[in-house]
Amino acid sequence: MRVLTSWPAACVMLVVALAPSSVLGQQTESCLVVENDKTAPVRKSVAALASGAREVDVKQVVRLTSAGMKSLGNLPLAYVKVVRVEPVTDGSAQPSFVRLFEESPADPIGGERSLETHFSFSRKGDYALFVYGAPAFSWPLPPTIDSGDPLCPPTHVNVVELTPEERPDFPGVRGQWWGTYRVPTTVELGASVFVRRIGVAATAALDPTHLGSRSNPENVNPVTAAIDVRYRGARGYVGGGVRYYPDEEPDRDQLRLIVVAGEELPSFKGRPMWLLLGLRLEQLQKNFLSELRLEFAFRFDLWGSRP
Amino acid sequence: MRTFTTLVPVAAIVCLGAACITHSPVRTFDSVNTSQPAAACKVPPVSSQQGCAMDPLLPAQVVSRGVCTSSAALQADSLEGERDRLAVKCASWERHQPITTSSTSLPHKGFDLHVLEFDDEGLPWNRAQQAETFDVLERQLRAEPAVVVAFVHGWKNDASVCNGNLSCFRDVLEILAKGEIHFARPRQGGAATSPPVTPRRVIGVYIGWRGGTVRAKGLKQLTFWGRKHTAHVVGDNGAVTAVIDRLRTMVDKARRLQPRRNAFRTTSMIFIGHSFGAALLYSAVATSLNGKVGAAIQGATGLEAGPAAAEVAQRSLTNARPPVSDHSIEVETDGDLVILVNPAMEASRFANLNQTRNLKFKETQMPMFLTFGSEADGAVGGFFPLGQAFATLARSARSRDIWFSMEKGFGLYEPYHTHRLVEKPDAQIPQPERTSGTCRCTSNLAAFGDALILRLDPLYELLRNATTPPPDDALRMSGYQETMYTRLEPVRDVDPNNPFIMASVDPQVIGGHSDIFNARFMDFLIEYVIKNEIKRNKHGAYGPGLTDPAVRTGAEKTL
Numbered sequence: 029m030r031v032l033t034s035w036p037a038a039c040v041m042l043v044v045a046l047a048p049s050s051v052l053g054q055q056t057e058s059c060l061v062v063e064n065d066k067t068a069p070v071r072k073s074v075a076a077l078a079s080g081a082r083e084v085d086v087k088q089v090v091r092l093t094s095a096g097m098k099s100l101g102n103l104p105l106a107y108v109k110v111v112r113v114e115p116v117t118d119g120s121a122q123p124s125f126v127r128l129f130e131e132s133p134a135d136p137i138g139g140e141r142s143l144e145t146h147f148s149f150s151r152k153g154d155y156a157l158f159v160y161g162a163p164a165f166s167w168p169l170p171p172t173i174d175s176g177d178p179l180c181p182p183t184h185v186n187v188v189e190l191t192p193e194e195r196p197d198f199p200g201v202r203g204q205w206w207g208t209y210r211v212p213t214t215v216e217l218g219a220s221v222f223v224r225r226i227g228v229a230a231t232a233a234l235d236p237t238h239l240g241s242r243s244n245p246e247n248v249n250p251v252t253a254a255i256d257v258r259y260r261g262a263r264g265y266v267g268g269g270v271r272y273y274p275d276e277e278p279d280r281d282q283l284r285l286i287v288v289a290g291e292e293l294p295s296f297k298g299r300p301m302w303l304l305l306g307l308r309l310e311q312l313q314k315n316f317l318s319e320l321r322l323e324f325a326f327r328f329d330l331w332g333s334r335p
Numbered sequence: 336m337r338t339f340t341t342l343v344p345v346a347a348i349v350c351l352g353a354a355c356i357t358h359s360p361v362r363t364f365d366s367v368n369t370s371q372p373a374a375a376c377k378v379p380p381v382s383s384q385q386g387c388a389m390d391p392l393l394p395a396q397v398v399s400r401g402v403c404t405s406s407a408a409l410q411a412d413s414l415e416g417e418r419d420r421l422a423v424k425c426a427s428w429e430r431h432q433p434i435t436t437s438s439t440s441l442p443h444k445g446f447d448l449h450v451l452e453f454d455d456e457g458l459p460w461n462r463a464q465q466a467e468t469f470d471v472l473e474r475q476l477r478a479e480p481a482v483v484v485a486f487v488h489g490w491k492n493d494a495s496v497c498n499g500n501l502s503c504f505r506d507v508l509e510i511l512a513k514g515e516i517h518f519a520r521p522r523q524g525g526a527a528t529s530p531p532v533t534p535r536r537v538i539g540v541y542i543g544w545r546g547g548t549v550r551a552k553g554l555k556q557l558t559f560w561g562r563k564h565t566a567h568v569v570g571d572n573g574a575v576t577a578v579i580d581r582l583r584t585m586v587d588k589a590r591r592l593q594p595r596r597n598a599f600r601t602t603s604m605i606f607i608g609h610s611f612g613a614a615l616l617y618s619a620v621a622t623s624l625n626g627k628v629g630a631a632i633q634g635a636t637g638l639e640a641g642p643a644a645a646e647v648a649q650r651s652l653t654n655a656r657p658p659v660s661d662h663s664i665e666v667e668t669d670g671d672l673v674i675l676v677n678p679a680m681e682a683s684r685f686a687n688l689n690q691t692r693n694l695k696f697k698e699t700q701m702p703m704f705l706t707f708g709s710e711a712d713g714a715v716g717g718f719f720p721l722g723q724a725f726a727t728l729a730r731s732a733r734s735r736d737i738w739f740s741m742e743k744g745f746g747l748y749e750p751y752h753t754h755r756l757v758e759k760p761d762a763q764i765p766q767p768e769r770t771s772g773t774c775r776c777t778s779n780l781a782a783f784g785d786a787l788i789l790r791l792d793p794l795y796e797l798l799r800n801a802t803t804p805p806p807d808d809a810l811r812m813s814g815y816q817e818t819m820y821t822r823l824e825p826v827r828d829v830d831p832n833n834p835f836i837m838a839s840v841d842p843q844v845i846g847g848h849s850d851i852f853n854a855r856f857m858d859f860l861i862e863y864v865i866k867n868e869i870k871r872n873k874h875g876a877y878g879p880g881l882t883d884p885a886v887r888t889g890a891e892k893t894l
Contacts, residue, residue: 087749126815126824127826128815150827167817167819168819171817262734262737263731292738294742
């Protein structure tokens, strides 16, 4: 991300006002808007958030509105100072925190550019956000924004802390779809629907090495399908189901039992990744241990998935 | 195919097994199995012992324990260079020759580099040699003020003479030594000329362990679990903790003899760990840090009462978020920084210290513990969680957040982040550069060193011309700060005097797991340490300055 060093103020038209400002007794358009970052968890059913409050420890985007951009004039640098108003600190000044605005990514629809920065509120209470401008970086002197005047009236933010019941790990109904690479030569597409912790998944797998002439006895079951039921835990999921093999094979069942387990890895570019382990029973029989096959795969969740 | 799949695991087992059998030090000899260094160590170095400027008070036998060398001598591809490297390999104390005025380089008065090596159980390979090192260090610290930097290397590295980390560490020490000379010279400031300041001695302590056991490419990755475990064992078993405590004690004693009127005249100490070396360092200091934080919280009146009591209670019930307090506390510290860069360990190890995030600290609180995790660190960001996924198979987690803290890297777990270190948009910022050659630092830090020092002139001028100490709000070390190339910003409302900084780092500042020795990040560290020293000097974090001769005599008797 590159910091904007100069820009024509008139070109910015993003107008989103979240909280009213009433400093000096005037009702003016807010310079800032504060909203959840795209990585924030969804909490649709919580009344406190419906009133526009922000949640503790959830990453927020602080963005300059068009009024904020106009107030900057030709100043190339803009800072936001976050002051904790409530709870009141005894015996010393209220704590304040400074961040520099950076150029936000272009709006894919309007093409407008704005300035934004990220911030998380760690405490429930009330905060006031002030915008300051500066002609240049301050090194080696410390920044002088504390002694200057803010460019516009403060924006007020109320921060609430939800109870564990209000912010469960896996709320509501969620859907996922994904692509999987299964060692050594299989690729897979899958989808699942979870209601809280219980889910149902369906997958279709393709092994391209088994494509080709059907007269070759090696070329059986290039495409298979599976369905399973899953339980979502903190680390990932475990479940069981069946995999269907359309072509008959000697000493193999067409419907084979499977046990699946997935472990969630850190997301890549915002998309969850998974390490998958599976057990497949080739044929249901008394001496089943010799019929077990271990599977190992990586799963990449596709757009719109909610783990 | 079947042959291949059989051969690969067999080759891996043979190579890893060989690595375990050939368990030996690289910079000293194993005093358990041998009583003498190797015969090759009898060859004298080419460099003259007289070339090194040593304190004349040091006894001759102490001086003779070191090898006099220089970066240029170690980097020479000639036969002489080979002999120098061999001589250095046999010694744990490198005395680097001074550079006098030169047209191509800023001068410095030399620096010292001590190497301490530990085996896989965390025991010194050679206790006698370690004792000698402490003897030398103690004498040096008593003789003159010093800047002491201890570095713990990471995975795939060790203490061999031309190891990449060690070569870069030499460059860092040389830059610091040049800086001491450059900023100590008399200057024209307004109408008067400021008097010269005696430059401090720069001393490096390189803590070596078996971070690399296999040299074969591809197989190195398989040592992940073994080396991670070893790093924690070495850190846990107490010998490294003892070294750190000993160093701190020696530095503290030396400091008490020094006047504290000038921050640049007092001895300074910094511990830096990288990758698994950061894991090792953290294991060595975590118990002490947790104890100090616990004592500070316990000692703070009203933490469990007053307006925040309900919030504390609720947070305790949920176990999800750190407690909050509006009562200022101060965690005991002598101002020595512990800095972890791209640490390769799980974030959950910081879970207890994370409770400091919402606490309030006094203005006099000195910073203690800094972590910097590059957002471009593929090793910790990508490979490490995969390793953890297997390593923690038998462990459960209470929530999805806690699971992520178990598998994500220490500096890359967003809920623990307090700051972000970002590059400034400035065309003057040196761009990454790579170099190669014998005993050279691949990030070519030495090439930027002189320019870095010259560019820092305005900061030093400002500090030297200041007639009074800076106000407290300029020394809030966890507040917003701008340095020459970077800015440090809080990403949440963490107290501006919080002694714990957990920062994610812009890829422009640290471009990858091993890109820690670059001019942008080094400048940030140098500036941060300068401010830290000014703050320590202002608040007397190490006790009253012993300028009175009578008090000084009494203090000397205690040494």
